[in-house]
Amino acid sequence: MSILTLYYIIPVLAGLTVAFVVAAIYYTFQTQKEHLSRDKSILSNALAGRKKEIIRLRGYILTGQSSAIVSMLSQDRSNILGYLSDPSHSEELYGKQADKLIFSRLDIHSLFLKNPTCQPEHFWEQALKPLVEKFEPDSFLLKIYQTCQANQFDEYCLDKLIIQLKPEKWRLVLMLERFDELLDSNLDKPEFFATLRQLASSHFPSSLSLIISGEISLKQFHEKTRSINPKGSPYLNFMESGEIVLGNLSDSEIDELLREMSFSKQERQFIQNIAGGHPHFLQLATSALQIAKETQEEQPLEMAKKDFYSRVESMLTNIMHSWDLKVCQALVVLVKENKPLEFFNDELSLLEKQGFLVKDSQNQWQVSPHVLVDFIKNTKPENLCKH
Amino acid sequence: MQALNPSMNPYVVGNSVGGSRAFVGRNDILQNVYDILNNSQQNAILLHGQRRIGKSSILGELETQLQQQNGVCYPILFSLLGKAHQPMEQVIQELANKIGDVLGKAKPQLGDDPKTYFRQTWLPEILTNAENTLVLLFDEFDALDDVAKHTKTEFFRYLHDIVELNQERLNFVFVIGCNISDLTQIASALFKGIPTNRVSLFNQEDAFKLIELAETNQTLRWPNRAKNTVWQLTQGHPYLTQQVCYCIWEQLHKGNVAKIPKVLPKHIEQVMPTVLERSEGAINWLWGGLEAAQKVFVSAIAEAAEKSVTQEQVDKLLATIGIKISVPTLVDAPKSLQDSWDLIIEDKKGYHFKVELLHRLIAKYKPLHSVKSELNRLEPEANNHYQDATQLYEKKKLDEALDELGRVLRLNPNHIEASKLQANILLEQDKLGEAGNKLKKFFEYHPDEARLLLVQTLWNIVQSVKREGEQLKVYEEILQFDRNHVDAQKEIRKIWKRRAERALRDNDCNGAINAYQKIGLKDKAFEIRKKCFWYKHSKLIIQITSFLVMLFFSYLANILELDIDIPWWLWGSGLGIIAFFLTGTISFKRRTREEY
Numbered sequence: 001m002s003i004l005t006l007y008y009i010i011p012v013l014a015g016l017t018v019a020f021v022v023a024a025i026y027y028t029f030q031t032q033k034e035h036l037s038r039d040k041s042i043l044s045n046a047l048a049g050r051k052k053e054i055i056r057l058r059g060y061i062l063t064g065q066s067s068a069i070v071s072m073l074s075q076d077r078s079n080i081l082g083y084l085s086d087p088s089h090s091e092e093l094y095g096k097q098a099d100k101l102i103f104s105r106l107d108i109h110s111l112f113l114k115n116p117t118c119q120p121e122h123f124w125e126q127a128l129k130p131l132v133e134k135f136e137p138d139s140f141l142l143k144i145y146q147t148c149q150a151n152q153f154d155e156y157c158l159d160k161l162i163i164q165l166k167p168e169k170w171r172l173v174l175m176l177e178r179f180d181e182l183l184d185s186n187l188d189k190p191e192f193f194a195t196l197r198q199l200a201s202s203h204f205p206s207s208l209s210l211i212i213s214g215e216i217s218l219k220q221f222h223e224k225t226r227s228i229n230p231k232g233s234p235y236l237n238f239m240e241s242g243e244i245v246l247g248n249l250s251d252s253e254i255d256e257l258l259r260e261m262s263f264s265k266q267e268r269q270f271i272q273n274i275a276g277g278h279p280h281f282l283q284l285a286t287s288a289l290q291i292a293k294e295t296q297e298e299q300p301l302e303m304a305k306k307d308f309y310s311r312v313e314s315m316l317t318n319i320m321h322s323w324d325l326k327v328c329q330a331l332v333v334l335v336k337e338n339k340p341l342e343f344f345n346d347e348l349s350l351l352e353k354q355g356f357l358v359k360d361s362q363n364q365w366q367v368s369p370h371v372l373v374d375f376i377k378n379t380k381p382e383n384l385c386k387h
Numbered sequence: 388m389q390a391l392n393p394s395m396n397p398y399v400v401g402n403s404v405g406g407s408r409a410f411v412g413r414n415d416i417l418q419n420v421y422d423i424l425n426n427s428q429q430n431a432i433l434l435h436g437q438r439r440i441g442k443s444s445i446l447g448e449l450e451t452q453l454q455q456q457n458g459v460c461y462p463i464l465f466s467l468l469g470k471a472h473q474p475m476e477q478v479i480q481e482l483a484n485k486i487g488d489v490l491g492k493a494k495p496q497l498g499d500d501p502k503t504y505f506r507q508t509w510l511p512e513i514l515t516n517a518e519n520t521l522v523l524l525f526d527e528f529d530a531l532d533d534v535a536k537h538t539k540t541e542f543f544r545y546l547h548d549i550v551e552l553n554q555e556r557l558n559f560v561f562v563i564g565c566n567i568s569d570l571t572q573i574a575s576a577l578f579k580g581i582p583t584n585r586v587s588l589f590n591q592e593d594a595f596k597l598i599e600l601a602e603t604n605q606t607l608r609w610p611n612r613a614k615n616t617v618w619q620l621t622q623g624h625p626y627l628t629q630q631v632c633y634c635i636w637e638q639l640h641k642g643n644v645a646k647i648p649k650v651l652p653k654h655i656e657q658v659m660p661t662v663l664e665r666s667e668g669a670i671n672w673l674w675g676g677l678e679a680a681q682k683v684f685v686s687a688i689a690e691a692a693e694k695s696v697t698q699e700q701v702d703k704l705l706a707t708i709g710i711k712i713s714v715p716t717l718v719d720a721p722k723s724l725q726d727s728w729d730l731i732i733e734d735k736k737g738y739h740f741k742v743e744l745l746h747r748l749i750a751k752y753k754p755l756h757s758v759k760s761e762l763n764r765l766e767p768e769a770n771n772h773y774q775d776a777t778q779l780y781e782k783k784k785l786d787e788a789l790d791e792l793g794r795v796l797r798l799n800p801n802h803i804e805a806s807k808l809q810a811n812i813l814l815e816q817d818k819l820g821e822a823g824n825k826l827k828k829f830f831e832y833h834p835d836e837a838r839l840l841l842v843q844t845l846w847n848i849v850q851s852v853k854r855e856g857e858q859l860k861v862y863e864e865i866l867q868f869d870r871n872h873v874d875a876q877k878e879i880r881k882i883w884k885r886r887a888e889r890a891l892r893d894n895d896c897n898g899a900i901n902a903y904q905k906i907g908l909k910d911k912a913f914e915i916r917k918k919c920f921w922y923k924h925s926k927l928i929i930q931i932t933s934f935l936v937m938l939f940f941s942y943l944a945n946i947l948e949l950d951i952d953i954p955w956w957l958w959g960s961g962l963g964i965i966a967f968f969l970t971g972t973i974s975f976k977r978r979t980r981e982e983y
Contacts, residue, residue: 191469204406219667231529242400
């Protein structure tokens with residue numbers, strides 16, 4: 001090999017190698033970035049648009065007050081509770097108080113699945129578990145807890161336990177998911193609800209912050225418990241001003257959310273149309289469209305629509321079945337007759353609050369998300385509402 | 388300065404604040420309680436007031452203050468919520484546990500008969516041995532009023548005995564969330580002779596103390612103007628004042644805050660939508676306690692455009708929801724709303740809300756049209772008769788049911804369900820005319836409620852009518868009440884079509900055209916009009932044509948110089964006139980009819 005060859009070819013080879021390495025790094029970085037950004041968008045979407053609600057709930061937790069989250073979409077509710085109780089966000093959310101907050105999440109549905117004959121003492125045992133884990137052996141608090149255990153967790157004893165958390169500056173944040181399933185259960189008793197009220201509301205700041213979540217509003221809850229408590233204070237009226245109904249996101253919030261995700265204007269419009277303003281629906285629709293685009297479907301929008309429909313169909317069935325008959329009928333009449341009946345005014349307002357109806361520029365009711373319209377049209381009338 | 392930690396928001400909108408820094412005012416009520424504690428002749432006081440007005444907070448504050456008096460009194464705070472359905476023995480055991488705990492004693496063993504042992508042995512011993520007096524603070528006392536009558540009688544008698552056990556060393560503060568008059572007789576008998584104290588709104592000084600909580604912890608500045616604006620809106624309503632201030636605090640601490648924010652009146656108006664939204668529940672508890680007539684009256688005042696409304700204006704508003712005749716409970720409503728509920732005030736200008744924010748809340752969440760369902764309950768006695776009437780109806784005793792319904796409507800002419808049932812029974816008895824007349828009157832005030840039944844009645848009436856004219860009248864009446872009634876529309880079309888056909892047979896063009904026009908068949912009417920034109924004017928046209936033909940022939944004869952001496956226009960005209968009259972006798976009627 002001549003010197004000339006070495007003189008020219010080696011630098012060229014070296015240059016090519018460097019270019020190849022740079023290209024490989026760039027490609028890997030880009031792929032990683034794309035992957036990360038997609039993951040990130042989905043992750044951040046889990047709480048997208050719910051910042052206001054989280055800030056409000058944080059305020060109630062930090063001041064020892066209670067609150068209720070109402071939404072037809074359990075995913076929406078769970079995302080918020082998960083975020084609030086996630087230790088990795090704790091310091092950012094609660095600052096110096098983070099160490100003193102003990103979160104206990106209890107899903108009433110799962111509780112009864114595990115133990116269909118669950119009694120108040122079983123409930124409290126589960127609810128207090130994360131708290132008890134913090135107690136030192138032989139501590140005064142542990143002794144009170146054991147006394148409570150011996151007394152089947154009666155109100156008096158539990159009150160004493162909660163009061164005794166104060167000197168330690170501890171606060172138990174008791175999150176009860178699918179709270180409405182307590183109705184018509186073994187725990188649907190005046191003493192049980194009165195105890196919850198007493199523990200969470202009789203002191204300020206309280207060492208028990210109760211955050212309940214479910215499908216029914218506190219007003220509905222109180223109507224349903226009126227038969228067991230016709231004269232006394234409604235059990236949870238102390239948290240009425242802290243009730244948070246997870247409705248639709250505003251147009252600007254949806255825009256902001258979708259703009260992060262490199263969709264065209266037409267695609268954004270499509271997502272907003274089929275999914276409405278509920279973050280969970282938006283997320284499912286976004287994911288359906290992403291998959292349709294990645295698999296290079298000829299008609300990605302059409303494909304995404306079908307995919308989205310199949311993903312939410314059973315969810316919509318559950319939602320419609322969980323509504324009172326009149327609420328469900330109000331929506332069906334609106335979709336089928338294409339006009340609302342005055343008779344259903346209250347029900348339509350409730351649906352608006354829950355984010356399933358919006359008023360257009362001409363003050364006319366429109367169903368949102370549009371997938372709900374398709375669902376009502378495609379489903380046999382007798383299967384739409386609960387009987 | 389960074390955004391402040393939300394834990395520094397000093398306003399509390401849910402929990403009881405007794406014993407905390409958030410408790411302000413109520414010195415008058417606390418003093419009244421202390422007076423009782425120091426009075427050897429009295430040992431009980433009853434505090435009553437609307438829900439969420441701060442009664443439990445007062446009890447909490449009393450508990451804390453009495454605890455801090457270094458053993459002068461032992462306060463025992465005991466909530467009776469949820470206890471109504473527990474066995475009395477269990478409630479007594481829990482009360483004894485609490486007393487024992489406060490006094491530092493072991494858990495009391497009340498034996499097999501806790502009621503007797505507690506009253507006759509355990510409590511008297513405690514009172515004899517304890518160095519100081521006991522103050523039993525009973526929260527949610529009215530919850531106990533919800534038990535079977537015999538249990539209730541036993542319980543309240545027992546409690547009465549306890550109250551009289553030791554007037555010097557055993558004191559009671561009872562709290563109820565309703566008016567004393569709303570308690571059953573058995574329950575209210577316990578409070579006979581016991582002083583009562585209504586827990587109501589803060590005075591301005593105390594309301595300002597509450598507002599200034601954020602100045603105390605240096606998180607907001609409250610100039611007088613802003614404090615006055617809050618005062619004007621809430622008039623010292625503790626819950627609503629806390630709510631407004633809580634929302635303002637949240638609003639002014641969003642994002643980074645450079646210095647302690649100053650509250651301006653505009654901030655208060657800005658947070659009003661949030662305040663109204665979050666206070667919706669506040670209206671429900673208030674609403675639950677009101678009588679039907681009070682609800683209707685309050686909604687009417689809230690609906691009025693003016694702040695103050697006269698009785699006359701109220702009557703006009705009530706007429707819009709079908710209240711044609713006022714009933715005694717409605718007449719009494721303003722007084723009870725002022726005296727028992729502290730909700731409205733009457734001055735020279737009329738009635739107005741004491742608390743402006745409650746006015747806004749009721750106008751938003753309880754508009755007048757939404758209280759229509761309360762009309763049936765305006766007169767409780769009338770409603771009882773209605774229940775009797777429904778039972779008689781179910782037993783098919785229709786005449787007796789009608790008598791009962793007559794009583795209902797005499798007592799409460801606004802009873803919607805009674806009017807409907809009355810019409811239904813008349814229909815079942817085939818008294819269609821009477822039912823129709825009653826329903827037409829009912830429709831004037833309650834069109835939505837009466838429509839279906841009235842239309843059904845008229846439909847039944849029309850089936851028994853033979854004459855077409857009368858049928859048409861009833862069908863048209865049906866459309867007056869329900870313009871979308873498809874069957875009535877069809878029948879009307881059928882009648883008019885029949886009429887048009889008859890008119891055509893009788894050569895009554897105008898009648899046919901009119902009939903077709905009535906049912907909107909404009910093309911058909913136009914077609915008839917065209918045909919009728921020829922029919923109507925055919926005689927004249929033929930006459931004129933024959934006249935002109937004759938004239939033309941005579942003119943032609945003149946040109947051809949036929950030997951006629953009489954000038955053509957003279958004999959031609961003569962022939963024309965003859966032809967005119969001759970053709971006039973030819974009838975086209977037959978042909979025209981055939982064409983049709």
